[in-house]
Amino acid sequence: MDQTVIKYRHCGRDIYSFSCSNSHFNKQSDDLNRRECPICRHTLTFGLLDAPVAITCPFINAHKVSCAFIIGSVHGPSHLGEWHDTEIHVGLTNSQGLVYNYTLSGVQRDDRGWEQCVCVQLVPPWRHDLRDSWDRELNEFSLLPEWVSERFHEEREFGSCCYGFALTFINRMRSLDGKVPLSRDEFTGCHVLPRIKTVSTYINIYHTILQHGFYIADKLDNM
Template sequence: MHLSAFLALLSTDIGRNVHFYLHLLQEHFLGPILKKLMSEYSSGSVNLFFHFSGGYNGSSDLHVGITNTNGLVYNYNETGVHRVEHGWEQCISILLVQPDMYGLLNQWDKYLEEFSTGEAWFFHRYDEHHHNCYTYALTFINCVLAAQGKQPTSKSEFTERFVIPQTRKASKYITLYQEVAENYFYISDSPDQEKNNSEEDKLLP
């Protein structure tokens, strides 16, 4: 069933089976999309995770972590560096290394562990605004880039190129589901309006 057909069916029968259709919307349309955007990774891949709790509204604070090739999430906060297997189920996932980059993947876990034991990441060095989880993740990424002879990336550049596109997608589909769940309908811009809005965003300084 295409989404347009589903929405037509929803509008004619919403009063009788609203909970069924909300389940159908999540199961067949939003679920697969969010699964790709969020914490889906395969063994042997490495990802940057942006974790949110209590829902994501497009402006929520996100906690950042980096996985090793076994899916263990390394993250830094006011108590130091942590290595965890669980608790990151609600997160936006960004693939950092392509699966065919075997040389880097073979060294990734070693690099990440050695980096994480450095004095820079002791708990007393933590600062909420200037030396935080994003600092930890981006510094590690730049260390890997330097080891490959590549130029480092700034926080603003990395955010614009890799983070914002994913958070916008996640926010869009989460909003869609929440609006339908609460109001039984959702009115969005037409495709042309969305395209124009996207183009305007790119022109902003």
């Protein structure tokens, strides 16, 4: 999913396509000005103030994000549009983008492999106090006997193991900051599901463009 998606308006609808090539209606030319509207078939002429807008890709390289909760999938980013515990794997980045994640072999510290993820930034940039203690706390936390590989399945009854690891750490940092802990449902509902919904819309648009060369938005789409 490495093409840039753009959005423009014609015939009163928002229309999405790739920024260049690969879409069936501009095979002859990559020139945006020679595209047709897929509804009225008129050649599109983009004038002042109606330049197509590039849609921000919701997948982020987690190794470039500090102090974040990240959601990845071993099957690639197109599997992140639905919230299936079996499909996803979650972790936490330290200030250097090193990803701590709990697996069958215990806690891993990955410096690669999380290049296309959904990221939830956890620490505001101006909270230097929290940022400064983050790495030390995360490292200490990851060494606790709770997270040895033998206990991986034991933890499963509390939900998926990797999720339990990440959320327990988030709650530990919240308690150091004088905040009440969040339940799994609260965290998922407030911080994860809205992002998964955006990702799901993006994936649907992307796959439709791959198939048909364009995507015509419903009133309900909001990208």
